[in-house]
Amino acid sequence: MDIDVNLNEVKEKPLLPADVELGFAIVTAEVKIAKNANKSTGNKEPYVNCTMTVLNPEWPDYKVFHSFSLSIGALSSPDATFSIKKFFSVVGYVWRTDGKFSTEEVQTIRFMGKLKYEDKAPNRPVLAAVLRGIKAA
Numbered sequence: 001m002d003i004d005v006n007l008n009e010v011k012e013k014p015l016l017p018a019d020v021e022l023g024f025a026i027v028t029a030e031v032k033i034a035k036n037a038n039k040s041t042g043n044k045e046p047y048v049n050c051t052m053t054v055l056n057p058e059w060p061d062y063k064v065f066h067s068f069s070l071s072i073g074a075l076s077s078p079d080a081t082f083s084i085k086k087f088f089s090v091v092g093y094v095w096r097t098d099g100k101f102s103t104e105e106v107q108t109i110r111f112m113g114k115l116k117y118e119d120k121a122p123n124r125p126v127l128a129a130v131l132r133g134i135k136a137a
Contacts, residue, residue, distance in 0.1 A: 026110075032046065068087065
């Protein structure tokens with residue numbers, strides 16, 4: 001059976017650029033539990049799974065996925081792409097006085113960052129750097 005698609009007319013979307021400053025908005029954030037146990041604690045740790053859109057108009061309809069582990073080891077990391085606490089500090093987000101935050105609050109964050117591509121998934125952009133927050137207009 002023929003399939004009614006003309007592959008000659010399909011235009012492939014280019015990859016997002018690596019190592020270029022881009023604006024991002026977190027549009028979804030949800031807490032999930034890791035499928036595998038943490039090697040240090042032996043526990044299946046919670047993490048915040050985020051979907052981000054690219055704010056630059058030349059890259060419409062692009063999404064980037066990123067997760068922040070909520071393990072003690074991850075939270076104490078100085079890397080803003082790994083520690084959600086450090087991420088908050090870099091983007092200027094102030095968590096509540098009791099030290100807590102919500103996924104709804106995370107979904108208000110806009111920031112400048114850079115992407116990279118790794119050999120194991122050469123078509124999937126990975127957050128490489130968190131540079132600064134973007135103030136709401």
